[in-house]
Amino acid sequence: xxxxxxxxxxxxxxxxxxxxxxxxxxxxxxxxxxxxxxxxxxxxxxxxxxxxxxxxxxxxxxxxxxxxxxxxxxxxxxxxxxxxxxxxxxxxxxxxxxxxxxxxxxxxxxxxxxxxxxxxxxxxxxxxxxxxxxxxxxxxxxxxxxxxxxxxxxxxxxxxxxxxxxxxxxxxxxxxxxxxxxxxxxxxxxxxxxxxxxxxxxxxxxxxxxxxxxxxxxxxxxxxxxxxxxxxxxxxxxxxxxxxxxxxxxxxxxxxxxxxxxxxxxxxxxxxxxxxxxxxxxxxxxxxxxxxxxxxxxxxxxxxxxxxxxxxxxxxxxxxxxxxxxxxxxxxxxxxxxxxxx
Amino acid sequence: xxxxxxxxxxxxxxxxxxxxxxxxxxxxxxxxxxxxxxxxxxxxxxxxxxxxxxxxxxxxxxxxxxxxxxxxxxxxxxxxxxxxxxxxxxxxxxxxxxxxxxxxxxxxxxxxxxxxxxxxxxxxxxxxxxxxxxxxxxxxxxxxxxxxxxxxxxxxxxxxxxxxxxxxxxxxxxxxxxxxxxxxxxxxxxxxxxxxxxxxxxxxxxxxxxxxxxxxxxxxxxxxxxxxxxxxxxxxxxxxxxxxxxxxxxxxxxxxxxxxxxxxxxxxxxxxxxxxxxxxxxxxxxxxxxxxxxxxxxxxxxxxxxxxxxxxxxxxxxxxxxxxxxxxxxxxxxxxxxxxxxxxxxxxxxxxxxxxxxxxxxxxxxxxxxxxxxxxxxxxxxxxxxxxxxxxxxxxxxxxxxxxxxxxxxxxxxxxxxxxxxxxxxxxxxxxxxxxxxxxxxxxxxxxxxxxxxxxxxxxxxxxxxxxxxxxxxxxxxxxxxxxxxxxxxxxxxxxxxxxxxxxxxxxxxxxxxxxxxxxxxxxxxxxxxxxxxxxxxxxxxxxxxxxxxxxxxxxxxxxxxxxxxxxxxxxxxxxxxxxxxxxxxxxxxxxxxxxxxxxxxxxxxxxxxxxxxxxxxxxxxxxxxxxxxxxxxxxxxxxxxxxxxxxxxx
Numbered sequence: 001x002x003x004x005x006x007x008x009x010x011x012x013x014x015x016x017x018x019x020x021x022x023x024x025x026x027x028x029x030x031x032x033x034x035x036x037x038x039x040x041x042x043x044x045x046x047x048x049x050x051x052x053x054x055x056x057x058x059x060x061x062x063x064x065x066x067x068x069x070x071x072x073x074x075x076x077x078x079x080x081x082x083x084x085x086x087x088x089x090x091x092x093x094x095x096x097x098x099x100x101x102x103x104x105x106x107x108x109x110x111x112x113x114x115x116x117x118x119x120x121x122x123x124x125x126x127x128x129x130x131x132x133x134x135x136x137x138x139x140x141x142x143x144x145x146x147x148x149x150x151x152x153x154x155x156x157x158x159x160x161x162x163x164x165x166x167x168x169x170x171x172x173x174x175x176x177x178x179x180x181x182x183x184x185x186x187x188x189x190x191x192x193x194x195x196x197x198x199x200x201x202x203x204x205x206x207x208x209x210x211x212x213x214x215x216x217x218x219x220x221x222x223x224x225x226x227x228x229x230x231x232x233x234x235x236x237x238x239x240x241x242x243x244x245x246x247x248x249x250x251x252x253x254x255x256x257x258x259x260x261x262x263x264x265x266x267x268x269x270x271x272x273x274x275x276x277x278x279x280x281x282x283x284x285x286x287x288x289x290x291x292x293x294x295x296x297x298x299x300x301x302x303x304x305x306x307x308x309x310x311x312x313x314x315x316x317x318x319x320x321x322x323x324x325x326x327x328x329x330x331x332x333x334x335x336x337x338x339x340x341x342x
Numbered sequence: 343x344x345x346x347x348x349x350x351x352x353x354x355x356x357x358x359x360x361x362x363x364x365x366x367x368x369x370x371x372x373x374x375x376x377x378x379x380x381x382x383x384x385x386x387x388x389x390x391x392x393x394x395x396x397x398x399x400x401x402x403x404x405x406x407x408x409x410x411x412x413x414x415x416x417x418x419x420x421x422x423x424x425x426x427x428x429x430x431x432x433x434x435x436x437x438x439x440x441x442x443x444x445x446x447x448x449x450x451x452x453x454x455x456x457x458x459x460x461x462x463x464x465x466x467x468x469x470x471x472x473x474x475x476x477x478x479x480x481x482x483x484x485x486x487x488x489x490x491x492x493x494x495x496x497x498x499x500x501x502x503x504x505x506x507x508x509x510x511x512x513x514x515x516x517x518x519x520x521x522x523x524x525x526x527x528x529x530x531x532x533x534x535x536x537x538x539x540x541x542x543x544x545x546x547x548x549x550x551x552x553x554x555x556x557x558x559x560x561x562x563x564x565x566x567x568x569x570x571x572x573x574x575x576x577x578x579x580x581x582x583x584x585x586x587x588x589x590x591x592x593x594x595x596x597x598x599x600x601x602x603x604x605x606x607x608x609x610x611x612x613x614x615x616x617x618x619x620x621x622x623x624x625x626x627x628x629x630x631x632x633x634x635x636x637x638x639x640x641x642x643x644x645x646x647x648x649x650x651x652x653x654x655x656x657x658x659x660x661x662x663x664x665x666x667x668x669x670x671x672x673x674x675x676x677x678x679x680x681x682x683x684x685x686x687x688x689x690x691x692x693x694x695x696x697x698x699x700x701x702x703x704x705x706x707x708x709x710x711x712x713x714x715x716x717x718x719x720x721x722x723x724x725x726x727x728x729x730x731x732x733x734x735x736x737x738x739x740x741x742x743x744x745x746x747x748x749x750x751x752x753x754x755x756x757x758x759x760x761x762x763x764x765x766x767x768x769x770x771x772x773x774x775x776x777x778x779x780x781x782x783x784x785x786x787x788x789x790x791x792x793x794x795x796x797x798x799x800x801x802x803x804x805x806x807x808x809x810x811x812x813x814x815x816x817x818x819x820x821x822x823x824x825x826x827x828x829x830x831x832x833x834x835x836x837x838x839x840x841x842x843x844x845x846x847x848x849x850x851x852x853x854x855x856x857x858x859x860x861x862x863x864x865x866x867x868x869x870x871x872x873x874x875x876x877x878x879x880x881x882x883x884x885x886x887x888x889x890x891x892x893x894x895x896x897x898x899x900x901x902x903x904x905x906x907x908x909x910x911x912x913x914x915x916x917x918x919x920x921x922x923x924x925x926x927x928x929x930x931x932x933x934x935x936x937x938x939x940x941x942x943x944x945x946x947x948x949x950x951x952x953x954x955x956x957x958x959x960x961x962x963x964x965x966x967x968x969x970x971x972x973x974x975x976x977x978x979x980x981x982x983x984x985x986x987x988x989x990x991x992x993x
Binding site: 068070096097098099100101102103104105106107109110112113124127131176177178180186190191197198209210211212213214216217218220221224262 | 379380381395398399401537538541542543620621622623625629632633635742743746747750751853856857860861862863938939940941942943944948952954955956958960
């Protein structure tokens, strides 16, 4: 008992000595890294790759949080944004992986996340805007299209399956043990905008909703459906580079007449959604060059797919983003306009 | 004879209820099932939705938030960030935290040495080095910092409460229902309400961890104090010591090794929370695991999962070593004491040097890329997972479809696709028959509450999956448990798998399971089985091992075959452990079947998840959490069966 007491005492003494030692500055790794003469610590996974030539004083930009969402397209855009901010503006960027919508808006209100670079939510954030936590920062250039899809081979075999109102003729094809005597309708993951229940009810479709719970589940299902020629009807969306690997074919309902999913009649299809950038009021009011970058950030579906495809084929998000940044200097320069850096 | 007659009668009663239930349910299939589409609110979930919206709206102004919740949040995150800043998170513009990796590594070794043995210190350092070699150094340190912070906070609250509860039966009586409740609560359930109040981030994650680990700590501490021998205490009292003196000079020192055990269990409980905590924005090893689910990179998830397992082994072994050192340490000779003191001094100096080096030399500051084997390990894991999916896929798909059609769907028809009142009456009757009148009434009330949430149908879907998974778990648990209990070689072979199974976060095998079984309820059942089986195997094996050798030998010398020994001697004698195993299995399964919401299993788990991300469905998510808790209590109470006569403590 006494001895362990001493052991604990020793630990405390040592810890105190260690901290005192650690605190006395002068020539530590940290200072070495921030002075441009020393070689950048390329090994560090956490630290920004400090390119001595372009990096201005970090104090100008500050520390900001970028939300990371699950789908690879989002990862692509957010990684490019983060890396441009780190390299060109010297910002300290923390990436936080979260489910989209509610959870992330809460994180923004709490202050741990500042930017969502691609939001599909269709105004679900209004409550947070009203409370002065979040602002819309305009469109990010991507256009999203949600819909119900089947593997391409099904459209080749059954040409009029693409007409959503005739889906009942094919319900038998989609029966699984999960859906019983109805066709299985694989619905999108929890956070995604979905109106499957309404489409089924309004069109009188003989299908049962299977809530897939994650995008991984959908991708597994479509991959299997394509490889083994199994019938699969499921939720999917563009831009998604998965479509380049596994060809899917979209089921169409009559043209859309809604923007707010909560008010959709269910008779009409999903709309084309211009995707939105969201940021905290704190960031946009800060005067940081990062706010300007977020304001200017814009890319096409094609840009995003290039990066996403590289990630899917084995590059790390950092490598893929770097490759795109190096290949598109003029686009990056346009984003940096007004930050005082080029 | 009388007792068996009564038993048989109960058994017959239960059977009659089941048959009548099945027949009526088949006749009334699809009638009054209370099915509710995901987007529709029930009266209760609408109330919850409005409550959630009003809480979110009041965060900045309401008195409770300004003076209670927000300060708590600030203090807790500040506390955790201290640990983070020392070992895990570099300050703005810095490359390393206060200590570089090498300094942290040696410091961990020193702390382990000071509390247990040199050998354990070296083992711990080696294990931490492995985490670094998996490319997970900083993430492991984030998790370690969060775990340490949460454990310290838990102990500050739980140890005094535990001691008090151990000294005073009345305190225990007040605490017990809360302790019971916290143990049946699946972890996913408290995330949403906590995030609502304490926002997304470290504070919510830490509080969630504490809710999970504090009850365990209180229980063990109270038990430690309570089970002390009375002799020394009475002696001290008669020598005129005050109560405080008795506590600090006699009771606490005597209970010390059990209390260290409480620290051990609290630490493991806290660590088992890291992955779930990542769902509400906690940093650390949970992050890559959750990411792996969404971008389907099994390999990266496995690597992070391995780091979690290694960290768990390190914390478990080093804290248990502290327990055993404490038990054996009193007798050490003076020479040994001196030697140890010299050893500590040398190690201490080395630690200071290491810390110094880790601040000034890049190799010792940032974990060297040359030692990083993350990629090959991740690729190997991916290869294994791909091979299994490609080559075993046909087996699993056929198996799961057969099972779904012939077992799961019929059970679900009876439980969920029949009139709600029929299921309610049948379950209540079964509770009466199997667990007695008190439990029967309790179950009736709880079921009525489930009905009131408006989520009856979803609750019954979840119940069907839970029951089937528990069935599997019990079969596997008894077969392997008996085998391991009878043969120490089997036990030794199984042990690492059980360790890994218990600490490997369920999220890690979500993707392979998904690839094998598709988005189905069966996938959720498999998740539950993989997670719960190790616990049940362990409990059963323990029970079998405790069967007196004499009874086994007597049976063998009377000419019993192996099978007879098992069925006539070992299983009956180990009956208590097996029942405990069933009970634990049920609770564990329920906790993970909820996660099945991520793999298309639907039910309450899906509602919890969807409620987190869609603000308009927040009410359904919160109500689903409540329904899960109600279901957990119902299962727990029925599985405990009739109160046993004898020394067992009654709830």
